[in-house]
Every structure is written in structure tokens, then in C-alpha cells.
Amino acid sequence: MRKIVISCLLTFFMVFHSFTGVVEGRPESRSPKPLHVEVTADAETEPVESEEDAADDPAIWVHPTDSEKSLLIGTDKKKGLNIYNLEGKQVNSVDLGRINNVDVRYNFPLGEKKVDIVAGTNRTTNTIDIFSISQTGKLKNIAAHPIQADMTEVYGFSLYQSRRSGDFYAMVVGKQGEFEQYRLYDNGKGRVKGKKVREFKLGSKAEGMVVDDEYGYLYIAEEEVAIWKYDAEPNGDREPTIVDRADGNHLHADIEGLTLYYGAKGKGYLIASSQGDNSYAIYDRKGKNKYIGNFRIVDGDKTDGTEETDGIDVIGFGLGDAYPYGLFIAQDGQNRENGRIANQNFKMVRWETIAESFCPELWTDDAVNPRTLTKRKR
Incomplete structure (x- = not known):
């Protein structure tokens, strides 16, 4: 006390x-x-195979029956996808091409069963690639054919399951600010097809993107400008509101990864990677997304800190003894081992470590399973 x-x-x-x-x-x-609190990582993943700027975006997949067996999915944007266990050990990898961003959703209706899906933007083919994931981390391509984007070069990515219609969507943003939204559905033969249902354009390059499935909001990080908030429904209001600007106060360009912490009763946080000052800005998930504070991951006894972070992810659901209140994971653009630069990797921090560093403490619980989200009133 x-x-x-x-x-x-x-x-x-x-x-x-x-x-x-x-x-x-x-x-x-x-x-x-902003007040920058400092935390240290509890673990890190094994480095990606590719050298230089290669690791980019992580996603956390929750095991359906044993949360301690949950997995981390990370992009090697020069090669494909890597699958890690919660100890950071790589358990699988798939050579797919230049996969840039990745996301997961649960219980997609496919044929006579429901599957968990992993999807991402493939810059080699300029497509959205879609896979099912097994309980051991094996990926299976389930696309009827790769979903070909109409933009010049696919870049940022997020999945969305509407709690209003039940439909699943793939959200894609391009290097020139183009945005496209695709409804994903079973083609009647147990394969996934995508139909474009919305498009618009931002003023400049954007990558970081996340969707709040419960409230139905889409957040996009225009790297040198601002975080924008849109209606995630394809027929929703197309005029965005601004969450915060990259003006050197809370956010320093580039604004990179975005993620959402789902708390009980609709509470929680929007978190952004402020790459320009190696920190992460936290905003209230509800209402007008009030700014709360920033934190940094610094060198500790177990791992080095993070610098120049691209993608991030967070979960508040308990993942066993190691992460009883969930975890935050961040790409490290300057990974070091024994004082020397190594291939990039991802750093892992217990959520309660971050929450208890703020005063008053941030919300901490272990009850919101991403498999059972619900519709929230805006």
C-alpha cells in the first residue's frame, strides 16, 4: 500500500x-x-528468421478449452507467418510471401462447422489471405481464391465481426491511404469468399488499424497525422471523428499499431504505438476516447526494451499462471541479445504490470473472452 x-x-x-x-x-x-511510465517485459519471442526490418505485427489467439495453450501469431514481412507459444518458442511457421499485418477472429461459419480464422495482407500478391488455425497452431488455407484488393499495395489489416448483423469483414488499408472493406462468407463449398462492400481514401499513408467488435467502431492510424474513428458497419456514417493527433504531445509520428483491451461491461482501452518516441499511448475505449497516459517498455532483467514498434496486440483474458490477467505484445524494431543487435522479435508484458504502473491503476480483469463478445450500446 x-x-x-x-x-x-x-x-x-x-x-x-x-x-x-x-x-x-x-x-x-x-x-x-503525457506522463510516461516505464515497464519491463516478462518474456520475448524467438527472433524472426529474416534480417533487418522484418517482424511487424502480432495477434493473440485464445485456445478454446485451455487458455494456457493460447498462441501468438507474428508476421515476418519478408517471408510469412510465425506461430509462438506463450513462452515465446516458435511452434510453426508458414512461408506465404510478404505478409504485413495479421488478425484473428473466432467461430466463422464454414460448411457445417465453425472455425477460427487467421487473415492478413500479402504484399507479394496484393491479396487478403485467409486460414483456419488448429489447436496446435497449424494453418490451413480456406480461401476459395485469394481476395484480390483493388488498391495499389495492401498494407494495414484488421478483421471485424459485427455484433449487429453477425457478418465477418476484412478491413484493408493501403500505402496511399486507400481503404477497402470486404464481407467474408462461405461460398457454399466450405471455402471463404470476399465481396467488397465499402471503400474510401485517407489523405496519406496509413497502416495501424483495429475494430471494436462490441461497439462497432473502426480505428485507423494515418501515420503522420492522426488516429481516426469510423463506424465499422459498411452502411454506417462515413465521416470520422478524431481521437488524437501526431502533434508530438501524446503521439509522435509515425503512429503505427493499434489494439483494443476489452474490459468487463464495455470498459477498456484503445492503445496506439507512438513510434517516434518509443512509447504506447492509452485512451479510454468508451465515449470520446479520453487520453489516459503513455508507457514505455524499457530494458529489464529478462529482456531488452522496445524501440520503433510497428504492430501491437493486447488481451485482458486470463492466459494461465504466466499471464493471469492477459498480456500486451509489441514488435521490437531494435532487438538486442547480449548487447548486440539481433533479428527483430516481439516482447511480452503481463497486463497487470502495465495497469499497476498507472495511478489510478488501469482496469484489470480476466473475464472477457474474445470468443464471447457482445453488442454494446454506443
Whole structure:
């Protein structure tokens, strides 16, 4: 308790001084600067096989019956997909081409059964590739044929299951800011097809993207500009609202990965990779996405910290003894082993480590299974 009180007092002191200054003996108002708390990683994945800038985007897949057997899926954007267990050991890899971003969803109706799907953007073929995933991490291509995007080059990606219609969608954003949304469905022969149902264009390059399945909101990170919030439904309002700008305050360009922490009763957080200052900005998931704070992953006893992060993912569901309240995973653009630069990898942090670093503490629970999300009133 004493440690928590001291931490809160220090937080208050720092935040207070971020609001006020002194100019010629007079108080001066200015925009509050974010408080960057620091955490260390609990584990890391094995490095990707490809050298230089190769690892990019992670996704967390939750095992249907034993959460300790859940898996991490990471892109090697020069080669394909890697599958890791919760200890960071690689258990499978698939050579697919330049897979850039990846996402997962659960219980997709295919034939007479339901399957969990893994999908991502393939820059080698300019397609959306779709797979089912087994309980041991094996991927099977289930696309009737690769979904060919109409944009110049596919880049960012997210899946979405509407809690309003039940439909599944693939969301794709291109290097020139193009956005395309595809409804995914069974072609009647046990294979997945995609039909484009919406498109629009942002002003510049965007990559980071995440969809809140419960509230039905789509978030896109226009790298040097802002995080935008859209209606995720194909017939929804197309005029976005702004969450925050890359103005050097909370966010430093490039804005890269986006992810969502699902909390009980519709609570939770939107998290963004602020690549320009090697930090992660946290916003309230509800309402107008109020800014909460930033954190960094720094060097620790078990792993080095993270720098120049691209993709991120988070889950609040308990994943066994190692991650009882879920975990946050981030790509590390400057991975080091024994003080030397190594191939890139992904760092893993217990969610409660992050939550307890803030004052007041962030929401922590282990009850929201991503397999059983529900519709929320906006």
C-alpha cells in the first residue's frame, strides 16, 4: 500500500508540473504533457528468421478449452507467418510471401462447422489471405481464391465481426491511404469468399488499424497525422471523428499499431504505438476516447526494451499462471541479445504490470473472452 501511495504522489507531482510553468514569476498555462511510465517485459519471442526490418505485427489467439495453450501469431514481412507459444518458442511457421499485418477472429461459419480464422495482407500478391488455425497452431488455407484488393499495395489489416448483423469483414488499408472493406462468407463449398462492400481514401499513408467488435467502431492510424474513428458497419456514417493527433504531445509520428483491451461491461482501452518516441499511448475505449497516459517498455532483467514498434496486440483474458490477467505484445524494431543487435522479435508484458504502473491503476480483469463478445450500446 505504501508503495502505491508514493507512486500516486509522484504521479500527481509530475502531472501537476506538466500543466503549469513559470514565466517571469507568473504561472503559465500550457498543454499537458503525457506522463510516461516505464515497464519491463516478462518474456520475448524467438527472433524472426529474416534480417533487418522484418517482424511487424502480432495477434493473440485464445485456445478454446485451455487458455494456457493460447498462441501468438507474428508476421515476418519478408517471408510469412510465425506461430509462438506463450513462452515465446516458435511452434510453426508458414512461408506465404510478404505478409504485413495479421488478425484473428473466432467461430466463422464454414460448411457445417465453425472455425477460427487467421487473415492478413500479402504484399507479394496484393491479396487478403485467409486460414483456419488448429489447436496446435497449424494453418490451413480456406480461401476459395485469394481476395484480390483493388488498391495499389495492401498494407494495414484488421478483421471485424459485427455484433449487429453477425457478418465477418476484412478491413484493408493501403500505402496511399486507400481503404477497402470486404464481407467474408462461405461460398457454399466450405471455402471463404470476399465481396467488397465499402471503400474510401485517407489523405496519406496509413497502416495501424483495429475494430471494436462490441461497439462497432473502426480505428485507423494515418501515420503522420492522426488516429481516426469510423463506424465499422459498411452502411454506417462515413465521416470520422478524431481521437488524437501526431502533434508530438501524446503521439509522435509515425503512429503505427493499434489494439483494443476489452474490459468487463464495455470498459477498456484503445492503445496506439507512438513510434517516434518509443512509447504506447492509452485512451479510454468508451465515449470520446479520453487520453489516459503513455508507457514505455524499457530494458529489464529478462529482456531488452522496445524501440520503433510497428504492430501491437493486447488481451485482458486470463492466459494461465504466466499471464493471469492477459498480456500486451509489441514488435521490437531494435532487438538486442547480449548487447548486440539481433533479428527483430516481439516482447511480452503481463497486463497487470502495465495497469499497476498507472495511478489510478488501469482496469484489470480476466473475464472477457474474445470468443464471447457482445453488442454494446454506443
